[in-house]
Amino acid sequence: MSHHQLDARRLLCPMPVIRTQNKVQGLAPGDTLEVICTDPGAHHDIPAWCRIHGHHVLESRQQGHEWIITVQVGASAN
Amino acid sequence: MSTPRKAVALISGGLDSMLAAKTLLAQGVHVEGINFFTGFCVEGHTHAIRKKDQEKPKRNNALWVAEQIGIKLHIVDVVDEYKDVLLNPKHGYGSNMNPCLDCKGFMVKKAHEWMLAHGFDFIITGEVIGQRPMSQRKDTMPVIARESGALDRLLRPLCAKLLPPTLPEREGWVDRERLHDFSGRTRKPQMALAEQFGIAEYAQPAGGCCFLTDVSYSKKLVDLWTGRGTREYDFDDLMLLKVGRHLRPRPHFKLIVGREEGENRFMEGYRHQFTHFQTVSCPGPLVLADGGALSDDDLHLAAGLAARFSQGRDAAQVDVQVTDKTGVSRTLTVAPLSAGQIPAEWYV
Numbered sequence A: 001m002s003h004h005q006l007d008a009r010r011l012l013c014p015m016p017v018i019r020t021q022n023k024v025q026g027l028a029p030g031d032t033l034e035v036i037c038t039d040p041g042a043h044h045d046i047p048a049w050c051r052i053h054g055h056h057v058l059e060s061r062q063q064g065h066e067w068i069i070t071v072q073v074g075a076s077a078n
Numbered sequence B: 001m002s003t004p005r006k007a008v009a010l011i012s013g014g015l016d017s018m019l020a021a022k023t024l025l026a027q028g029v030h031v032e033g034i035n036f037f038t039g040f041c042v043e044g045h046t047h048a049i050r051k052k053d054q055e056k057p058k059r060n061n062a063l064w065v066a067e068q069i070g071i072k073l074h075i076v077d078v079v080d081e082y083k084d085v086l087l088n089p090k091h092g093y094g095s096n097m098n099p100c101l102d103c104k105g106f107m108v109k110k111a112h113e114w115m116l117a118h119g120f121d122f123i124i125t126g127e128v129i130g131q132r133p134m135s136q137r138k139d140t141m142p143v144i145a146r147e148s149g150a151l152d153r154l155l156r157p158l159c160a161k162l163l164p165p166t167l168p169e170r171e172g173w174v175d176r177e178r179l180h181d182f183s184g185r186t187r188k189p190q191m192a193l194a195e196q197f198g199i200a201e202y203a204q205p206a207g208g209c210c211f212l213t214d215v216s217y218s219k220k221l222v223d224l225w226t227g228r229g230t231r232e233y234d235f236d237d238l239m240l241l242k243v244g245r246h247l248r249p250r251p252h253f254k255l256i257v258g259r260e261e262g263e264n265r266f267m268e269g270y271r272h273q274f275t276h277f278q279t280v281s282c283p284g285p286l287v288l289a290d291g292g293a294l295s296d297d298d299l300h301l302a303a304g305l306a307a308r309f310s311q312g313r314d315a316a317q318v319d320v321q322v323t324d325k326t327g328v329s330r331t332l333t334v335a336p337l338s339a340g341q342i343p344a345e346w347y348v
């Protein structure tokens, strides 16, 4: 299990979701991905995308103008 | 029972594609959604930028639809490929810069490629005959099927009964009798079907599905091309067309003036790509200059405009810091332009 990071700052929705989706495609179940975004919409969209695809949001927190969302890749990835 | 056939559904986030997908789910077909991001989609962008809109809840409608009906959704970035659709539409434009018929053909073509790559059997869309003047007419339905290459693997569940049977119908993968015969601009049959499915909430986009159907956005896009003397654009251009006031005081440059804090912050991310202006003797917006080389006169004119939109608009003089693309700054002291000095034609 490995931990990864994705810088999605300054990207507007749905780009943070697209980047997350594309990154997760290369990860294994159990891996974690920390996504940093500035579009507040991402903190609705990334969890919604995770629910649909069976991934888990471990944490979603706001830090100043940034949102940091940690996703764990689900068992039946993608 | 044999394994269910697999359909990929074009999901826009609106009601029609939601109902089309739901219709096939009700027949036991395995459905996954696909959604294309062209860069022009009206998806929360301006909402995300403008500060006053940030408190409002927002969501990606396509994701929301997928979650409501319980399907996976694959979002595909087609920004680069879409350029050719927008710049060279074989079938022309609608009332604004919307190349709807070519756009539909392109999306179905991309869905068809995805279908082949992922071992799916056919494609469904929420198209309804007569719903849209340009792209959803009886005579355009076969055009989309043909030009996309999807041919009779393209099924429109909401109006299938009005069209010749497609492969999924002929093969018995879906029951044609349980598809629909919707046509025209009325929304009543869709609303009735939504009720039957227990769908109480859905997005009702006011215009089309993208900024290209918007008059003022289309004007700004055409102005961008005219100003550059070439119909080129990149992703950043598209984003910047969605923010700020746009003024073109001279043919070779235009100014983008932030209207509020959220826009200014968003534009800050782009300032290194442009000569930019910021009032320093009083609070004011960030102003980006997009265009060719700026003469001293141009710089003074732009600074005067930046001062006009600042809190120092009534002052005799305002200090404006000008920074070029290499990061070199200097301060110009200018008189703010009066309202009368800004002709209406400057506003794009």
Ligand code: SF4
Pocket (backbone or CB within 6 Å): B098, B099, B100, B101, B103, B104, B135, B208, B209, B210, B211, B212, B213
């Ligand atoms: S409104 Fe925009 S996204 Fe929709 S079909 Fe027309 S060009 Fe394509």
